[in-house]
Amino acid sequence: MSETHWPHKDLLDVEDLSLSEIIRLLDMAARFKEINERPVKKVPTLRGRGIILFFAEPSTRTKTSFDVAGKRLSADTFSLAVSGSSITKGESLKDTALTLQAMSPDIIVIRHSSSGAAAFLAERLDCSVVNAGDGRHAHPTQALLDAFTLREHWGADMSGKTLLIAGDIAHSRVARSNVLLWNKLGVSVRVFGPRTLLPPGISTWPAKLYDNLEEAVKGVDAIMGLRLQLERQQAGLLPDLSEYAQRFCIGLKHLSLAAPEAVILHPGPINRGLEISAEAADSAKSRILDQVAAGVALRMAVLFTLAMRNEVE
Secondary structure: OOOOOOOOOOEOOHHHOOHHHHHHHHHHHHHHHHHHOOOOOOOOOOOOOEEEEEEOOOOOHHHHHHHHHHHHOOOEEEEEEHHHOHHHHOOOHHHHHHHHHOOOOOEEEEEEOOOOHHHHHHHHOOOEEEEEEEOOOEOHHHHHHHHHHHHHHHOOOOOOOEEEEEOOOOOOHHHHHHHHHHHHOOOEEEEEOOHHHOOOOHHHOOOEEEOOHHHHHOOOOEEEEOOOOHHHOOOOOOOOHHHHHHHHOEOHHHHOOOOOOOEEEOOOOOOEOOOEOHHHHOOOOEOHHHHHHHHHHHHHHHHHHHHOOOOOO
């Protein structure tokens, strides 16, 4: 495979990527990270390319990260939120997609509440589609930026490390994408969550399930806390929030049970004092802001790779 050839039109799920393709994206993100540290953080690589950011769910970090990534590559980015689109007038996702394609974008980045929405678009559009989160299904760029963040801490060889993913597993597309990705990278994955916040079929996931947080954190090399997604939950899944915080909030005591060099991650936004304590989020072991920075570099790598996939091999 040449440096410019890429076999995929879209990025829908980390399940579609081989190990070598994952490493290629991480290596490219490392090169783009250097650009983001320059006084002038812009290169002309994608000048004249058009990227539409179609976010049918609220987003701050992901949407802004893609927008910044596109602009730093000199692409033209156009944002469309559901509140400003004809979806609010009853237009179907298919008709919206065809309308957007008529504007001749090179890439559409979509976030949608329906699992499979990104794949639905990708099957019908000629341009590249990037899944920025679809329902409870997948969030591939979040998993990739999490991998980039920990590779910066662990080094290139991550095999043999152990990661704990803890919190609201049932409603988390981040959890599913990370479990799939880390297994490809040779990292052992543990998952923990209250019984009512575990998805059906979790016993088939390539991860070890724990029912006690203190046991789950013992000796791990990294802890990833997940946001408690109250907006997706039905009544009765949880005790009151103060009881949840008392029993399941990740704090410094949990970090003390992990490996000495262990770090903590969180995809954000953080509910401080609920799923993770302020002391843990702000500690020297936190890599949460590193994840934000990694998101720009990683998404630059994704946009560049898809936009240039048809260049001369």
